Amino acid sequence: MQLFAVPDVPEIRPGDDLAAVVRDRVDLREDDVVCVASTVVSKAEGRLFDLEDFPAGPRAREIAQTLEAATGEEKDPRFAQAVLEESVDLLMESPFLLTETRFGHVGVNAGIDRSNVPDHDLLLLPKRPSESAERIRSELPADRVVVTDTCGRPFRHGQRGVAIGWAGMHASRDWRGETDRDGRELGVTVENVVDELAAAANLLTGEGDGGTPVVVVRDFEWGDHAGSDNHYRELAGDFVRQAIRGWQYE
Structure with missing residues (x-):
């Protein structure tokens, strides 16, 4: 798998065609994953x-x-x-x-x-990031688009790239029912692929004034795994969120 930033992306203004900006600057392949920072998606959509x-x-x-x-x-x-x-x-x-x-x-x-x-x-942020991803994807040779943002995490210092929208692929890769190297069946492992791709892309987009808000992931292979669009935890199973509801800062 290789990643590279799309060069020379200009300052994006409301109404700009992000797909055209990308197409004009890089030759995309059908199986590429195009990771686009939510910053430029929001600017193009007039969320200023x-x-x-x-x-x-x-x-x-x-x-x-x-x-x-x-x-x-x-x-x-x-x-x-x-x-x-x-x-x-x-x-x-x-x-x-x-x-x-x-x-x-x-x-x-x-x-x-x-x-x-x-x-x-x-x-x-974009109002509906997955719909934004689908609009961009529909105008690109590449079949997969991820809209990324940066976010802090509980129990970890600093921020990382995360996916807030995606199109042309599942969000999660499901390993349940498969086996480890010792033949033990995996019972809980679901890999959030779009978050992992967003985090990898964030290594190139950076956090400052680099001006590289679009990253292409090339030769990523999904493999022979089931997939789902489960991305955010349901409240019933989000025990950390339930605990926060009863917590007060002092």
Whole structure:
């Protein structure tokens, strides 16, 4: 398997054709996986806003005050309002906002970005990233597209690349029913392939001003395994999330 960044990607503006940007810069193969940072997907889809677009309501002002008390830093209630509007569930409100987005992703501040946004205050995640991935895929020679983002993880320091949308492939590779080298049957192993590809791509896209938001994964083989589109845990089996619901920051 090889990975390479698509070179010379320009600053993406609302309405830009991301698929054309990629096609013009690299010769794709049918079995390539194209990993696209959510940043440029959001820019192309016009998900750029200013803080004044989110007048703070009472709940947002309350949250901002709670965060200020916990962190000792001034917090803009308009940002809290933007997070609330992009979320369907608020798991934690102190010492940071941990939320579930409309498409199921759980992350800090609903994934709202404030970096690499030259003309606005905020960059929101795509509304429906898998639909975004499908639109891009439909206009590329490559059959598989993954929309990536970076996210922190419980019990781990730092951030890693994760998949928030995908098209043309399953999210997870199911090893259950297969055997290990000693012939023991695997009973629980389900490999989240789209997250692994996103993490690999993130090694090339980076986190700063590199300007390489698209990475091509070449010669990745799925193998003879079953697959599924299970990506986010169901609440009934997400025991960490259930525990967070009853936890309070002190």
